[in-house]
Amino acid sequence: QQPVQSPQAVILREGEDAVINCSSSKALYSVHWYRQKHGEAPVFLMILLKGGEQKGHEKISASFNEKKQQSSLYLTASQLSYSGTYFCGTEYNNDMRFGAGTRLTVKP
Amino acid sequence: DVKVTQSSRYLVKRTGEKVFLECVQDMDHENMFWYRQDPGLGLRLIYFSYDVKMKEKGDIPEGYSVSREKKERFSLILESASTNQTSMYLCASSFLGAGGQPQHFGDGTRLSIL
Numbered sequence: 001q002q003p004v005q006s007p008q009a010v011i012l013r014e015g016e017d018a019v020i021n022c023s024s025s026k027a028l029y030s031v032h033w034y035r036q037k038h039g040e041a042p043v044f045l046m047i048l049l050k051g052g053e054q055k056g057h058e059k060i061s062a063s064f065n066e067k068k069q070q071s072s073l074y075l076t077a078s079q080l081s082y083s084g085t086y087f088c089g090t091e092y093n094n095d096m097r098f099g100a101g102t103r104l105t106v107k108p
Numbered sequence: 109d110v111k112v113t114q115s116s117r118y119l120v121k122r123t124g125e126k127v128f129l130e131c132v133q134d135m136d137h138e139n140m141f142w143y144r145q146d147p148g149l150g151l152r153l154i155y156f157s158y159d160v161k162m163k164e165k166g167d168i169p170e171g172y173s174v175s176r177e178k179k180e181r182f183s184l185i186l187e188s189a190s191t192n193q194t195s196m197y198l199c200a201s202s203f204l205g206a207g208g209q210p211q212h213f214g215d216g217t218r219l220s221i222l
Binding site for chain 2: 002029034044047089091097098
């Protein structure tokens with residue numbers, strides 16, 4: 001039931017771009033994205049709803065393909081502060097499942 | 109700001125003990141969740157609750173139980189702790205309702221079972 005994330009890990013230089021993918025086998029109501037820094041709690045980044053609505057408060061973009069049950073998180077012009085583990089969460093009928101995470105490392 | 113507080117940051121217990129992990133949220137959220145986080149496996153849902161005295165099993169409920177007697181508090185119980193339950197445990201809460209609601213996480217409890 002867990003969504004599948006790819007890649008498992010990515011290393012970038014400052015200023016480079018990255019895409020993190022999330023796919024599910026179930027018909028989804030929404031997709032959530034969170035970032036967790038080492039030793040800290042996961043922090044909400046964005047929700048993408050069925051029908052195209054997005055809710056978030058950071059300068060990060062994402063897409064949600066309802067037909068394919070896939071979502072992608074786009075990190076552009078990466079900064080050192082973007083480092084962390086990114087989790088997607090897939091929501092179906094108030095039931096949430098998270099992926100295994102993608103570890104993103106941004107180097108100077 | 110939403111505050112989700114877990115009672116202990118670190119906890120060490122012995123095999124066979126009954127272990128209680130407590131979580132309290134201050135935003136009147138209907139939903140509360142317990143996850144287990146292990147390297148390479150991400151966040152796995154143990155139990156969740158959408159109302160007082162209501163609970164639903166997640167993906168890995170075996171060996172765990174939960175209690176929600178008050179809306180703000182959600183407890184995770186390890187009935188008889190075993191070494192394979194050594195892990196990081198995260199509690200989260202959210203509003204119930206249409207439109208997708210973000211989850212707010214506590215800082216986690218790192219539990220070691222010896």
